[in-house]
Amino acid sequence: MKNLILAAGTLLAVASCTTTKTYTILAKSGTETQGTAKFTQKNGTVEMDLNAYRLKPGTHAVHIHEFGDCSSDDAKSAGGHWNPTKDGHGKWGTGQYHMGDIGNLIADKNGTGRVIFKTDKWCIGCADASKNIIGKSIIVHADRDDYKTQPTGNAGGRVGCLEIK
Numbered sequence: 511m512k513n514l515i516l517a518a519g520t521l522l523a524v525a526s527c528t529t530t531k532t533y534t535i536l537a538k539s540g541t542e543t544q545g546t547a548k549f550t551q552k553n554g555t556v557e558m559d560l561n562a563y564r565l566k567p568g569t570h571a572v573h574i575h576e577f578g579d580c581s582s583d584d585a586k587s588a589g590g591h592w593n594p595t596k597d598g599h600g601k602w603g604t605g606q607y608h609m610g611d612i613g614n615l616i617a618d619k620n621g622t623g624r625v626i627f628k629t630d631k632w633c634i635g636c637a638d639a640s641k642n643i644i645g646k647s648i649i650v651h652a653d654r655d656d657y658k659t660q661p662t663g664n665a666g667g668r669v670g671c672l673e674i675k
């Protein structure tokens with residue numbers, strides 16, 4: 511009987527197959543940005559839950575950038591927007607947009623903001639380079655994404671950076 515229960519438990523673990531990774535946001539460009547982003551992959555969908563603190567109150571663009579390298583003070587080491595499909599910059603889900611065009615986060619009067627973003631166009635560590643977010647970075651910007659200006663959305667400097675590894 512004990513063996514049966516163990517076998518059932520093993521099957522359940524295989525079937526749900528959830529991957530979770532949590533990373534810390536590093537302050538950049540002389541700011542005090544703090545926060546975390548948690549990525550959960552389940553049933554072919556990746557959900558990002560990003561919580562940022564100590565931002566300037568207002569709207570801040572959030573993107574996936576092409577290199578998982580936050581080493582420079584201005585976070586330019588992270589490169590441009592992650593764009594495996596070679597499309598124009600834009601608003602996720604409408605017309606052309608980059609795979610990294612997550613959108614905008616609104617920081618409240620305390621500088622706290624949250625974005626929950628879910629898509630089946632990303633994966634965590636799969637073989638498809640057009641979906642795999644490992645080796646990329648998340649950038650939180652000083653300004654809002656206007657969803658138009660090429661190729662950046664005119665989002666200003668980089669106040670937070672996180673390496674997805």
Ligand SMILES: [Cu+2]
Pocket residue numbers: 571572573574575591649651665
């Ligand atoms: Cu960006």
Ligand SMILES: [Zn+2]
Pocket residue numbers: 573591598599600607608610611661662663
């Ligand atoms: Zn973009």
